[in-house]
Amino acid sequence: MNNSHRDLYRAFLDQGLETWLARLPEQLAQGLDRKRYGDLPAWEKAVAKLPPLPKEREAYLDADTVSVEVALGDSQRRQCENLLRKLAPWRKGPYRLGGITIDTEWRSDWKWQRLAPHLADLAGRRVLDVGGGSGYHGWRMAGAGASFVLVIDPSPRFYYQFQAVRHFVGDRDTHRTHFLPVGIEAVPDDLQWFDTVFSMGVLYHRPSPLEHLHKLKACLRPGGELVLETLVVEGDETTVLLPGERYAAMPNVYFLPSSRALCHWLERCGFDDVRVVDEAITTTEEQRATDWMTFQSLADFLDPEDPTKTREGYPAPRRAVIIANRPS
């Protein structure tokens, strides 16, 4: 058993999550199945080859660029950078690790800035980040004082990106920030355990959005807080767009409600105190190709003649953040 798996088992045991703990070996085996993901051994090797780092280091998890200051010699830095690049494309960040800046596709810090002022204080809370990508927001949650952060995401590439960042963060903060390479389906039913649950950028990928909302609610303890971020369209309580095969070049995009319709859905699912805390059009400054994500990005997915539309002719991406509570 490797160290990150051992840490995960220990954390679940310490937290009293025994029912889930019993399923972890199977979930890790499925999530990191080499037969399913051909590139996985290369990512695993890249993380394993990161050199041991000096104990003296400072992690800044509450900074817009999640940073770890640690003294590296030039050749060690080059070695680390080459290994980190093997995990590209890096989509969610930014990070600065031992003097290496990872300029990710997304300025995920901008999303955090939009929602952070509206959150119940995360200090001492147990937090779940559903579809957390590389774990950037998970580190920010730890930086805001959460006592236990679990990031879940079914992409094994993001699992290894998280483990690479974790290697730099070191012991001080790793015991409370964890990543399980599974989708929301793998969370045991009716857990009622987390104080705050984040679902950001996931709802529009779910073919049954109300089922997703019910599942998120079941993860929360009574009185817990849901932070939901998703693509929306303009309109009233009855407006929902179901695009065709692709939306902004993405496959598997299903329901894009208006933020008012989404509030209505949340109320119908039994959430209280539902409020829209932010709504904004996604800009090509927030999501763009970089040296660490060299594929096409948002600018390529918009209509070149009219950037208010996607290239399929739908309204360009607009995202809302909605906060709601599970009744006490």
Ligand SMILES: Nc1ncnc2c1ncn2[C@@H]1O[C@H](C[S@+](CC[C@H]([NH3+])C(=O)[O-])CC(=O)[O-])[C@@H](O)[C@H]1O
């Ligand atoms: N069934 C599933 N269960 C959980 N996660 C899933 C599932 N299916 C896909 N994902 C994951 O959901 C994430 C959606 S990105 C949001 C990242 C971050 N939250 C962000 O807000 O920047 C979308 C965006 O770019 O906004 C991806 O990492 C998928 O692997």
